[in-house]
Amino acid sequence: MMLQFEGVVATGSAALDSGIGHTALKTLNDVTYLYSVTGPGGGIAVWKLVEGALPQLQDTEYFSGTITFQVGGIGMPATLAGDDQLVLDVRTATGLIGYDLNPDGTVGPLQETGTLTGGGDISALVQFGDILTIAHESTGQIATYTVNGDGTLSLSASIAGQADSMQVLQAGADHFVIAADATTGTISTYNVDQNTGALTVVDNSDALATLGIASPTAVEVVQAYGQSWVVVAGAGSNSLSVMELAGDGRLIPTDHVLDSLHTRFETVQDLAVIESDGHVFVVAGGGDDGVSLFTLTPGGQLVHQDSFADTIHSGLQNVETLSVAHVGDELQILVGAQQDEGLTQLSVSIADLGIVRDGFGTVTGTAQNDMLSGSILETTLMGGAGDDILNAGIGATTMHGGAGADIFVMQYGSDPTTINGFQAGTDRLDLFDYPLLRTPGQLMFIATEQGAQIKFLDEVIVINSSTGGPLTSAEVFGAGFGGPDHIPVDFGDFGGLEPGSSDGVQGTVTVASEAANPGLSDAEIRFTPDGGGTISVRADDEGRFDLGLPSGTFEGELEIIKTYSTASYEITALDALQVLRMSVGLDPTWGPATPENLIAADITRDGMVNALDALAILQIAVGLPTAHEAEWVFLDDDTDLSGITENNVSYETGVDVTVVDNVISTDMTSILLGNLEPV
Incomplete structure (x- = not known):
């Protein structure tokens, strides 16, 4: 799965093309629009996303009047009594400031709704149902408001807290707000009563302490594989962290990856998570002048798919914001950068996405790009003809990739794993679940008549080549491992501790x-x-x-x-x-x-x-x-x-x-x- 550069789009106005600090997506009448927002003295550009083409400029709106130089460069969609708005961070406002969004995606009149307890100086906003959760920057409060039938707002609850990135996610019967703040370096979890809006802090300090996330700049959430997931970007730690959100609000770390020479998310500033046809994709970018693409496995592990480095044609110097939309048979990634004007569009074809399936016994895929996972019992995974991701289970797992460029993902602590039909130079072996493994030189690699045997600690992998002959380490790993560095999230995984x-x-x-x-x-x-x-x-x-x-x-x-x-x-x-x-x-x-x-x-x-x-x-x-x-x-x-x-x-x-x-x-x-x- 590859990132494809499509082009750069711009309005031709420096006020709208330079210093894009935030992008937001909104689907209206089955059409997806992207709203790019600049800061003081700037405005909003509206782009219509079209399959197989660059975005089309739909509308522009320059900040004017009293808000011209008071806008903080953030635009967040919200719905007030059926009316869609793009809410802005306006430092001197007393109420909720936002532009109406018309059914064709264009920008309507500027509105101010009510009087907010913390004023209109907003650093983050999320909504579920008729409850808005707002982070008020000037007062250091996170508050919930109920949207009344006439579109007005009533304060429900308020609690001390700061956030410049915030998402809401359901786990079990409850809703939880996950808030991250880069300045204070905090990541907070709040249980939000869906009837009263009351906020209750969930203590996740122990789980977060093991990850070492520094300067969390972005948080995204998704429900997939029957679980609720949270992904956090850490600019200071050059990291992406994945956590499962339990029904009681506990965050359970499942993966923590660090930027490497093979990826492009150093000093990561923004990330996006999207679910398409049962598959979950994560995109991240920052000060590394590029973008990295991952797939999230059902076990909560990030599998690196591709990274795209800035070129003389793209505009990815110091990525500031990015959004990902599912448009037809492709993912469209729109990226705004600090040092470049306009928006860079990358795309990923998902026309051949197959099934996501796990189990034991024999698990069979399709001719498309499947993701198959083993179980606690002995399992045989049959990938088929596509570019498949095959995940080893705890029990003994036999993997048949078939034709296509397959990724075989190992699991530490599993019974022996066998890979059949490995295509040197095409297929890839992902061993990053193995603790403290950084180079192929740490492995015991033994060439065999049919392929190779790999040993690391108590792990054993048998690889049978597609040619039926022996394999060398260079044929399996090339010049070395690609992708990010994975850091253990449970130190009990080392064994012996x-x-x-x-x-x-x-x-x-x-x-x-x-x-x-x-x-x-x-x-x-x-x-x-x-x-x-x-x-x-x-x-x-x-x-x-x-x-x-x-x-x-x-x-x-x-x-x-x-x-x-x-x-x-x-x-x-x-x-x-x-x-x-x-x-x-x-x-x-x-x-x-x-x-x-x-x-x-x-x-x-x-x-x-x-x-x-x-x-x-x-x-x-x-x-x-x-x-x-x-x-x-x-x-x-x-x-x-x-x-x-x-x-x-x-x-x-x-x-x-x-x-x-x-x-x-x-x-x-x-x-x-x-x-x-x-x-």
Whole structure:
């Protein structure tokens, strides 16, 4: 999928062509119009988008009167009681200032609606239904207003906050406003009551802290693949971040990419996200004098498709604003830049878009450009004749790209993946889900009679070439990896890093995926379906977790890993004394040891209770280093422990479960190794 330069359009007026600070799209009577807005002393140009051609100039409007030099260069579409407007940021206004938009896209009279609590100095505006959410720059407030039947506005709620980019998105039954502000470096989430307009802050500081987004300049949202997605551009971090918006307003990071020599979004200023025929595309640009195009996978990963660098014919020096529209069989990208006049049009053909499909067993595509994804179970992906994107699942995945330029996207932590029919120089292998992988030199690349085998950490990829002969690293990767650098969004993905420690619950623990689980706070939850790959997720501080399984019934093993929190002081020198008594044949001070006591005593996990266990427990109790750290073990609540003795501490962790439609419910026994308690 390639970015195609189509041309540059301009009105011929410097006031309308230079310093375009904002572009906005509006569809009226099934025709899409683009409105480009300049700053003080400028105005608005209206462009009609036409398939297969450059935009046609539809109308112009110069700022005049009292607003001439007070306009901030922002134009945001809104609908007030059925009347469409292009709302402006006017510093000295007291009400909502905007031009009426006529049915043919032309600009009508200038209107001022009511008196806004924060005035007309607006830095961002979004709307859903009859509720407007407005960021007031001068007062540092984000307010919601109800649009009345006569088009007037009534203040609903107000909260301290700043935003120069804002979007609204539904997740579950609720609506959420995502606000980004480059000056303060903040990204905020607000739950908006759709009846009253009341704003409630959702704390996403922990999720955002792991991403390291600096100077967030733009936020875009989309609903696709049955989920709600948020994409944030960071100018200071040269980054694009993808997050899933959960039904409770939590942001769950799924990808974080940095600009590289192969992409064009350094100091990114704007981005656009669009869904077309079930596929999601992301376009970004900034100070890198160009534009980059990505596809968003159902797992929330950005796959780089193409980047276009500025030429002597285009106008992409320091991209300031961009908009993307679906017009016929193409995506039209209209870009305004700081150093160039007019709007540059790029296009992407989507005439051959195919299906988006996932599953297990055999997943078959079409002769068009499909996106197919594997599952937790063994899957075969049959791409067909198009330029396909094939995403490996957690389970063993076999991929057949077929004819066309295919992209094979690997998933870290999956079972072995096999690629058949790889076309050197045409197909592409995307390994950016592998943590800290930057060059092919980090891989173990082994040429085979039929192609190659690639190993990285515990990952294994078998590639069978389309010619049936061996492949070299240069034939698979060329001069190196293309695309951006992907940064891990969950440091647990490195493998070997233990979950964060926290308090636990000794004894019976009810595991319920749809409820809080106090005994599972911050634990790693692993589910391995029969015949499939292991899914690993982290429970939050209340023990809630989501395996993210597809609909259906899956049988398999549930394993829980949880470390000990020294802040709880549950392990003391008295525990070491009890184990020492047991190691010499004495009972604990409260009486005979139970099987659970014996399991807790064997902290070295060598199958016996002895003085080495007592020493390790004492070291933990007094804060000394030890080779045997304390941890929680979780057993099937129905496990028969009657055969356990001081010299035979043998048991299996985990439990066999049946998961129905992503819901899991079972009871387990939780034991803290090193903590001896009477029962």
